[in-house]
Amino acid sequence: MIALPQGGEFDEASLIDYLLGTARDYIIQGQQNSSLADHTKPDSLDYWLRLNGATSPDTKQAENEVVDALVATGLFEVSVDLQCPNSGTPCKGLRLVRP
Numbered sequence: 001m002i003a004l005p006q007g008g009e010f011d012e013a014s015l016i017d018y019l020l021g022t023a024r025d026y027i028i029q030g031q032q033n034s035s036l037a038d039h040t041k042p043d044s045l046d047y048w049l050r051l052n053g054a055t056s057p058d059t060k061q062a063e064n065e066v067v068d069a070l071v072a073t074g075l076f077e078v079s080v081d082l083q084c085p086n087s088g089t090p091c092k093g094l095r096l097v098r099p
Helices: 012-020 045-051 064-072
Strands: 026-028 076-083 090-096
Touching: 012 026, 012 045, 026 045, 026 076, 045 064, 064 076, 064 090
Parallel strands: none
Antiparallel strands: 026 090, 076 090
């Protein structure tokens, strides 16, 4: 379980399950200072965390410390050139590490 800085926690295995259900092996960080309803990147880690463990879904969740905690599991690596599935622009995010 990984704690969220704004309250709540999530299981990294749930995030992996989510990724395996998409056509991608990555997720962009996508952190935004906006409400959930106004979030413009619904395929991002920030949005996913708001729906999956956050106690404050209208608060930014994909802080760098969360990204660092996911990397520390050995299951993910940071990448800075991932294509945002929502905007098409290059973004920072996490790629699933294949054993």
